[in-house]
Amino acid sequence: MGNFPAPKNDLILRAAKGEKVERPPCWIMRQAGRYLPEYHEVKNNRDFFQTCRDAEIASEITIQPVRRYRGLIDAAIIFSDILVIPQAMGMRVEMLEGKGPHFPEPLRNPEDLQTVLDYKVDVLKELDWAFKAITMTRIKLDGEVPLFGFCGGPWTLMVYMTEGGGSRLFRFAKQWINMYPELSHKLLQKITDVAVEFLSQQVVAGAQILQVFESWGGELSSVDFDEFSLPYLRQIAERVPKRLQELGIMEQIPMIVFAKGSWYALDKLCCSGFDVVSLDWSWDPREAVKINKNRVTLQGNLDPGVMYGSKEVIAKKVKQMIEAFGGGKSRYIVNFGHGTHPFMDPDVIKFFLEECHRIGSK
Numbered sequence: 350m351g352n353f354p355a356p357k358n359d360l361i362l363r364a365a366k367g368e369k370v371e372r373p374p375c376w377i378m379r380q381a382g383r384y385l386p387e388y389h390e391v392k393n394n395r396d397f398f399q400t401c402r403d404a405e406i407a408s409e410i411t412i413q414p415v416r417r418y419r420g421l422i423d424a425a426i427i428f429s430d431i432l433v434i435p436q437a438m439g440m441r442v443e444m445l446e447g448k449g450p451h452f453p454e455p456l457r458n459p460e461d462l463q464t465v466l467d468y469k470v471d472v473l474k475e476l477d478w479a480f481k482a483i484t485m486t487r488i489k490l491d492g493e494v495p496l497f498g499f500c501g502g503p504w505t506l507m508v509y510m511t512e513g514g515g516s517r518l519f520r521f522a523k524q525w526i527n528m529y530p531e532l533s534h535k536l537l538q539k540i541t542d543v544a545v546e547f548l549s550q551q552v553v554a555g556a557q558i559l560q561v562f563e564s565w566g567g568e569l570s571s572v573d574f575d576e577f578s579l580p581y582l583r584q585i586a587e588r589v590p591k592r593l594q595e596l597g598i599m600e601q602i603p604m605i606v607f608a609k610g611s612w613y614a615l616d617k618l619c620c621s622g623f624d625v626v627s628l629d630w631s632w633d634p635r636e637a638v639k640i641n642k643n644r645v646t647l648q649g650n651l652d653p654g655v656m657y658g659s660k661e662v663i664a665k666k667v668k669q670m671i672e673a674f675g676g677g678k679s680r681y682i683v684n685f686g687h688g689t690h691p692f693m694d695p696d697v698i699k700f701f702l703e704e705c706h707r708i709g710s711k
């Protein structure tokens with residue numbers, strides 16, 4: 350890792366490693382983006398992926414929430430998307446305004462898949478813009494808060510690559526794992542190999558903590574999660590630290606896994622090699638704490654929809670959440686159970702963060 354400014358706030362790194370902290374660190378999934386007026390101003394009708402690929406703009410958007418919520422937010426997450434891995438694997442991905450991601454040529458049969466399997470991925474070259482954006486952001490942050498790198502979970506990326514976009518029925522992804530399980534494993538393995546290299550190189554570029562978003566985990570049955578998601582998540586947790594050592598990085602980089610909806614897998618995720626397990630809002634934190642048995646740090650899990658409520662209700666639910674996670678001084682990171690919505694009021698989010706600080710510091 351280059352010569353970056355010394356960290357002024359390492360709360361989240363300490364909490365992720367299981368150290369006792371003064372108060373729980375706070376950040377929010379999708380904290381940069383569409384609910385912020387300053388995001389729209391900077392993005393200004395530019396194509397989404399063009400925005401990600403411009404280091405100057407991506408770093409500006411990454412820092413926007415840190416600036417707006419100065420002293421209230423304890424991490425930045427690089428402005429990018431999970432779908433940059435399929436792009437690096439040679440697939441075309443567009444972001445349709447107001448609609449979301451679209452793959453003009455999704456993987457629908459074994460011949461389509463073979464093209465992707467045969468494609469030689471040069472992570473450093475294909476994602477060179479992402480590393481530049483991370484380095485620039487890390488310098489601009491000047492040590493104020495740690496910077497997250499991230500990627501999508503292999504199963505979640507396979508869903509987008511086979512469905513061609515967001516989905517409700519997951520018809521094609523389910524067809525792949527049930528009609529061609531062996532070929533599905535080949536694809537998942539290839540995605541995993543790219544993900545390991547991508548995450549490791551993000552750390553070389555300046556990322557200080559990593560999160561893997563297995564956002565469609567809950568679409569799999571428990572049996573299929575064990576076969577098509579968990580082994581690849583485990584590989585990522587196991588292989589990234591080894592790859593980092595090869596790359597000359599000896600310090601421990603905390604890793605978080607967020608498998609949305611995969612409630613049945615919590616016990617297994619707590620011993621999958623990740624330092625932190627992020628919970629969606631369906632969890633009663635007390636149950637999760639019991640299952641965890643202090644093996645990992647837990648992150649989460651307020652229903653983002655609470656942001657549409659009154660201040661009284663938000664304050665009450667923040668208090669309930671932090672108490673249920675054991676008070677927040679150990680093995681806990683505040684977050685939502687999923688990302689912000691474009692309709693949210695930034696001032697209400699500020700109030701949420703202030704309450705987290707007030708209750709968490711007690």
Ligand SMILES: Cc1c2[nH]c(c1CCC(=O)O)Cc1[nH]c(c(CCC(=O)O)c1C)Cc1[nH]c(c(CCC(=O)O)c1C)Cc1[nH]c(c(CCC(=O)O)c1C)C2
Binds near residue numbers: 378499
């Ligand atoms: C971590 C991250 C993501 N996207 C973005 C970020 C960086 C910004 C941040 O978190 O602050 C920006 C990010 N990515 C996108 C946007 C909106 C773009 C715009 O219209 O301006 C932003 C700000 C576009 C996008 N990208 C994606 C969607 C979802 C579509 C669907 O439901 O299938 C959408 C709408 C895929 C995606 N992308 C991501 C996930 C995992 C997290 C989650 O479950 O929400 C997923 C599933 C991850």
